[in-house]
Amino acid sequence: MVIAENSIAPETANAAFDVARIREDFPVLRQVVNGKPLVYLDNAASSQVPQDVIDRGSLYLEDEHSNIHRGVHYLSQKATTAYEGAREKVKRFINARESRECIFVRGATEGINLVMHGFGRKFITAGDEIIISAMEHHANIVPWQMLCEEKGAQLRVIPMNDAGELLLDEYDALLSERTKFVALTHISNALGTVNPIKKMIDQAHKYGVPVLIDGAQSAPHMTVDVQDLDCDFFAFSGHKMFAPTGSGVVFGKAALLEKMNPFQGGGDMIKSVTFEKTIYGDLPNKFEAGTPAIASQIGLGAAIDYLSALDREQAAAHEQELLRYATERITAIEGVRVIGTARAKTSVLSFVIDDIHPHDIGTILDQEGIAVRAGHHCAQPVMQRFNVPATARASFAFYNTKEEVDVLARTIERVVEIFS
Amino acid sequence: MVNGEWENLPAVAHQLPTTIYDSPFTIHEFFMSELSELYQQVILDHNKKPRNFRKLEAANHSAEGFNPLCGDQLTVYLNLEEDAVKEISFEGSGCAISKAAASMMTQALKGKSKEQAETLFKRFHGMVAGELNIGEDDDDILGNLRVFSGVREFPVRVKCATLPWHTMHAALNNQAITSTE
Numbered sequence: 102m103v104i105a106e107n108s109i110a111p112e113t114a115n116a117a118f119d120v121a122r123i124r125e126d127f128p129v130l131r132q133v134v135n136g137k138p139l140v141y142l143d144n145a146a147s148s149q150v151p152q153d154v155i156d157r158g159s160l161y162l163e164d165e166h167s168n169i170h171r172g173v174h175y176l177s178q179k180a181t182t183a184y185e186g187a188r189e190k191v192k193r194f195i196n197a198r199e200s201r202e203c204i205f206v207r208g209a210t211e212g213i214n215l216v217m218h219g220f221g222r223k224f225i226t227a228g229d230e231i232i233i234s235a236m237e238h239h240a241n242i243v244p245w246q247m248l249c250e251e252k253g254a255q256l257r258v259i260p261m262n263d264a265g266e267l268l269l270d271e272y273d274a275l276l277s278e279r280t281k282f283v284a285l286t287h288i289s290n291a292l293g294t295v296n297p298i299k300k301m302i303d304q305a306h307k308y309g310v311p312v313l314i315d316g317a318q319s320a321p322h323m324t325v326d327v328q329d330l331d332c333d334f335f336a337f338s339g340h341k342m343f344a345p346t347g348s349g350v351v352f353g354k355a356a357l358l359e360k361m362n363p364f365q366g367g368g369d370m371i372k373s374v375t376f377e378k379t380i381y382g383d384l385p386n387k388f389e390a391g392t393p394a395i396a397s398q399i400g401l402g403a404a405i406d407y408l409s410a411l412d413r414e415q416a417a418a419h420e421q422e423l424l425r426y427a428t429e430r431i432t433a434i435e436g437v438r439v440i441g442t443a444r445a446k447t448s449v450l451s452f453v454i455d456d457i458h459p460h461d462i463g464t465i466l467d468q469e470g471i472a473v474r475a476g477h478h479c480a481q482p483v484m485q486r487f488n489v490p491a492t493a494r495a496s497f498a499f500y501n502t503k504e505e506v507d508v509l510a511r512t513i514e515r516v517v518e519i520f521s
Numbered sequence: 522m523v524n525g526e527w528e529n530l531p532a533v534a535h536q537l538p539t540t541i542y543d544s545p546f547t548i549h550e551f552f553m554s555e556l557s558e559l560y561q562q563v564i565l566d567h568n569k570k571p572r573n574f575r576k577l578e579a580a581n582h583s584a585e586g587f588n589p590l591c592g593d594q595l596t597v598y599l600n601l602e603e604d605a606v607k608e609i610s611f612e613g614s615g616c617a618i619s620k621a622a623a624s625m626m627t628q629a630l631k632g633k634s635k636e637q638a639e640t641l642f643k644r645f646h647g648m649v650a651g652e653l654n655i656g657e658d659d660d661d662i663l664g665n666l667r668v669f670s671g672v673r674e675f676p677v678r679v680k681c682a683t684l685p686w687h688t689m690h691a692a693l694n695n696q697a698i699t700s701t702e
């Protein structure tokens with residue numbers, strides 16, 4: 102990991118990242134679970150929501166609620182302004198060229214499915230190849246498998262090494278004129294690995310192949326610039342970046358979105374409908390059939406405001422320090438093995454303990470008020486690759502503390518004792 | 522740190538919150554808690570040394586069970602002769618609860634009739650799901666399977682305890698695959 106201890110610039114070192122103050126923004130963190138302060142370490146599954154985001158959602162429901170893009174009346178205009186305002190925020194957040202490139206979806210899963218249906222079903226044919234990686238979430242495997250089955254196309258998988266890093270030479274060897282699509286995760290939810298996607302996108306583009314990035318785990322932890330990446334699609338979920346569930350975005354380059362088939366049919370996605378023919382709406386409406394999760398998407402806009410007001414470099418550095426400290430504490434416990442030891446990682450710590458199933462670890466941690474994920478993390482091929490049935494996973498956000506890591510480590514020591 | 526380029530992250534000055542965290546429970550406290558009802562010594566023992574944990578070559582019935590939520594997977598093998606369980610075994614991977622439940626199930630069912638096995642399944646399920654008050658179970662057919670009664674306090678773990686039983690039930694009824702979800 103590249104946080105050099107010797108690179109302390111005095112200005113940044115003095116600008117303390119005030120975790121105690123930040124925690125006050127998150128009401129859920131104040132609660133007590135089983136008589137203990139909640140230690141929420143399941144952020145890779147879903148993150149908590151700050152008061153500002155809750156308030157923005159409430160404001161919409163109290164003062165602005167109406168259907169969007171329809172009425173000429175006051176409330177509908179107000180709701181539309183707020184909803185489209187959130188889209189503008191998304192555009193700036195990921196540095197898209199235009200806001201119409203940012204399609205609102207329920208989450209990354211729906212975003213990937215939208216691209217599979219709109220692009221894949223239109224352009225992929227028999228004998229084509231689609232490349233994914235060995236560390237994909239099921240959301241970035243199953244849609245492509247379904248497409249391959251339907252079209253008679255082939256799914257190719259970039260392998261990884263024992264640290265959980267993709268083998269880029271193998272990727273290079275997989276790319277060919279048969280390759281018609283590449284779908285990659287930016288960061289592995291099960292391992293924490295940060296993939297060198299900019300380089301990988303560039304490699305695919307040499308073959309003229311469009312690339313979709315699953316950014317569900319990266320959007321909460323780092324600044325994303327879709328123009329700098331030059332990715333063709335980028336999908337992420339609001340609920341993993343401090344917004345409500347039901348919010349999410351799939352970015353697509355306008356030229357590709359224009360060429361694609363719509364996803365779902367219905368209201369709001371049309372210009373005109375007769376029984377003979379329907380003319381689809383322009384971007385982004387073409388991909389947004391039906392009334393969306395208006396309050397949630399406005400909440401996503403508020404979450405972007407919240408993140409933008411933070412020092413994101415400091416937040417990321419704090420998370421990296423938590424990861425470093427947690428890795429050190431947990432690997433010191435006898436029988437504990439970390440799964441996912443890539444050089445570039447976000448704050449995801451997957452681990453197994455000899456002869457103790459992750460579910461049992463999860464239940465005992467829960468008694469101490471500690472929330473971790475135990476299971477296969479919707480990434481069963483990753484579990485198979487590392488020959489484990491499941492892992493326990495602690496995943497940190499910027500509101501977590503070293504004290505919480507201490508509680509985690511001490512409780513894991515007890516788990517080992519109980520099962521010894 | 523745009524797009525995952527991790528160089529030049531600033532160093533962090535840590536400021537910790539003032540919340541006081543208690544030390545985690547001691548082993549003594551563990552044995553006083555609901556957790557100890559779940560992880561009874563006999564369960565921990567069966568987890569460590571599961572009985573009848575092997576493939577049964579002579580099996581004439583078998584089924585594979587999955588808990589898709591957590592990835593638990595096991596296969597139950599049965600050798601039925603004239604509707605009686607002559608032999609029973611299991612293999613697979615799972616948590617302490619599912620492994621111990623499978624292990625103790627194989628012990629409980631050996632020699633039982635198909636009908637008795639189904640009755641026991643219903644009783645066991647009722648006990649861990651909290652639908653059956655075991656105090657009223659006066660015929661005591663559950664026997665030492667009662668150690669699983671603590672599972673009822675942990676609703677998300679009920680499926681762990683019942684997975685082997687569901688799988689056994691599927692094997693008895695010639696279904697190849699079952700799952701608890």
